[in-house]
Amino acid sequence: MFFVKTPNLIRKMFPSLSWRVETNKKEVFISFDDSPTPKLTYWILNILSSLKIKATFFCVGESSKKYPEIINEIQQKGHSIGNHSFSHKNGWFSSTNSYIEEIEKCSSVIPKTNLFRPPYGKIYPWQIREVKKKYKIIMWDVLSYDFKKDIRSNILQRNILDNIESGSIIVFHDNKKSEKILKKNLEEILKKIREKGYSFSKL
Numbered sequence: 001m002f003f004v005k006t007p008n009l010i011r012k013m014f015p016s017l018s019w020r021v022e023t024n025k026k027e028v029f030i031s032f033d034d035s036p037t038p039k040l041t042y043w044i045l046n047i048l049s050s051l052k053i054k055a056t057f058f059c060v061g062e063s064s065k066k067y068p069e070i071i072n073e074i075q076q077k078g079h080s081i082g083n084h085s086f087s088h089k090n091g092w093f094s095s096t097n098s099y100i101e102e103i104e105k106c107s108s109v110i111p112k113t114n115l116f117r118p119p120y121g122k123i124y125p126w127q128i129r130e131v132k133k134k135y136k137i138i139m140w141d142v143l144s145y146d147f148k149k150d151i152r153s154n155i156l157q158r159n160i161l162d163n164i165e166s167g168s169i170i171v172f173h174d175n176k177k178s179e180k181i182l183k184k185n186l187e188e189i190l191k192k193i194r195e196k197g198y199s200f201s202k203l
């Protein structure tokens with residue numbers, strides 16, 4: 001199971017992964033996993049544009065190949081794109097070779113990037129060693145739990161607003177499971193983060 005806020009112990013156990021960004025500014029880093037999706041990505045992009053926020057989208061190769069126009073749109077709007085493997089591969093069930101192949105295959109259908117986020121956050125130390133040669137491996141500091149079945153709006157909002165700090169990398173999901181709760185809450189959450197005095201940066 002995952003935590004909403006990544007514990008210090010886990011960050012210390014895996015220091016070569018990026019959990020937070022070192023910064024002197026009061027800023028947070030919004031990220032979306034599992035893009036692109038025709039149902040949700042455009043909606044997210046509109047919200048981000050209206051609030052003048054830049055974010056980072058971790059894209060799955062399979063859907064990027066299917067919806068190159070959405071990938072273009074993400075890029076046109078000035079957001080960052082990261083690699084999220086070709087078929088949303090779970091590292092715990094993959095050999096290192098096939099894991100690397102998945103990442104390379106994804107990289108052939110998305111714009112050039114040095115950012116990689118492991119699907120499900122699951123990656124073995126020996127896979128980390130290989131992936132690190134070419135990519136910065138981006139984990140997270142705050143997991144919204146937007147993908148959790150029947151999560152309530154106030155819980156989702158508290159997960160984020162009670163746990164962010166300067167440099168926090170926050171994860172939302174651009175997928176079917178999160179669509180309903182995000183459409184209800186994303187705009188409000190971003191506004192409340194801003195009200196707390198944070199600015200937004202992309203990775």
Ligand SMILES: [Zn+2]
Nearest residue numbers: 033034119120
């Ligand atoms: Zn994912």
